Amino acid sequence: EAEVAQSPRYKITEKSQAVAFWCDPISGHATLYWYRQILGQGPELLVQFQDESVVDDSQLPKDRFSAERLKGVDSTLKIQPAELGDSAMYLCASSAMGFRELFFGEGSRLTVL
Amino acid sequence: GENVEQHPSTLSVQEGDSAVIKCTYSDSASNYFPWYKQELGKRPQLIIDIRSNVGEKKDQRIAVTLNKTAKHFSLHITETQPEDSAVYFCAASDRNSGNTPLVFGKGTRLSVIA
Numbered sequence: 128e129a130e131v132a133q134s135p136r137y138k139i140t141e142k143s144q145a146v147a148f149w150c151d152p153i154s155g156h157a158t159l160y161w162y163r164q165i166l167g168q169g170p171e172l173l174v175q176f177q178d179e180s181v182v183d184d185s186q187l188p189k190d191r192f193s194a195e196r197l198k199g200v201d202s203t204l205k206i207q208p209a210e211l212g213d214s215a216m217y218l219c220a221s222s223a224m225g226f227r228e229l230f231f232g233e234g235s236r237l238t239v240l
Numbered sequence: 241g242e243n244v245e246q247h248p249s250t251l252s253v254q255e256g257d258s259a260v261i262k263c264t265y266s267d268s269a270s271n272y273f274p275w276y277k278q279e280l281g282k283r284p285q286l287i288i289d290i291r292s293n294v295g296e297k298k299d300q301r302i303a304v305t306l307n308k309t310a311k312h313f314s315l316h317i318t319e320t321q322p323e324d325s326a327v328y329f330c331a332a333s334d335r336n337s338g339n340t341p342l343v344f345g346k347g348t349r350l351s352v353i354a
Contacts, residue, residue, distance in 0.1 A: 160341055169246075169329050169344035170284065183341060218283070228274070229342060231283040 129153045131232035133219050139238045145207035148235040151200070152221030158182075160229065161194055161204050164216040173217075176202060209239045242267040244332050246345025253320050254353050261348045263330035264312040270332040273306060273313045274342065279326045287328075288315070291335075320352045 132151040140146050152159050157178050162170035173192065175183040179199040187194065191210070196202040206213055216236050220229040243266040253259050265273075274289035290297045290304045290313065297304050301320075306313040317324055327349050331342040 167347070169244075169331075169346045170342075171344070172341045175341050228286045228289070231285070233283050 131230050133232035133235050137236050141240050143208040148204045148217050150202045150219030156221035158222045159202050160220045162218040211239050214239045242343040244343050244345045246330050250349045252351045259317045261315045263345050265332040269334040272333050272335040274331050275315050276329045277326045322352050322354050325352045
């Protein structure tokens with residue numbers, strides 16, 4: 128069964144350092160999402176791509192976060208510089224168009240010291 | 241934008257009893273309401289979903305009801321089992337306007353006591 132791939136699974140970094148997360152969606156899924164999940168809370172959208180275009184990045188802290196999906200397939204989420212409050216699980220998800228299920232990856236757990 | 245409220249935040253039931261989790265949403269344009277289950281350390285996975293043209297949907301021990309007028313929907317789990325213990329998230333979105341992202345509730349931690 129096809130799955131959304133994410134790496135790394137775990138990342139520990141010091142504040143002010145740069146971090147990057149990678150996501151490979153299910154083949155054929157045009158829509159890709161990055162969500163952030165703080166421990167004990169629901170996922171919150173950071174950015175949504177439709178193919179290579181950003182559809183919604185209204186909740187992305189653009190002073191330190193950036194995301195790209197250059198060829199409309201895999202995607203990278205970057206944080207520079209990382210802050211203590213960025214510690215969270217970063218979940219990537221993808222879906223086909225319409226009333227279709229979001230498939231989540233295993234997530235990348237970030238700890239900022 | 242959409243806002244989804246979920247209650248309760250924690251729920252403990254005896255094995256075999258029923259569990260009910262409730263959510264409300266704010267955007268009347270929302271028409272797709274999925275429920276995700278997240279076990280400890282694992283990814284959220286869809287367990288059931290409902291569209292706004294349907295009032296109720298069942299899948300074995302799981303059912304979801306939707307009241308569009310009141311803007312609330314509920315998850316019902318009957319004959320609970322220890323493996324039902326997890327965090328459950330409701331979500332809402334408008335799937336007619338492209339792939340509007342899901343807005344999630346804060347989750348309900350369900351514990352089924354054997």
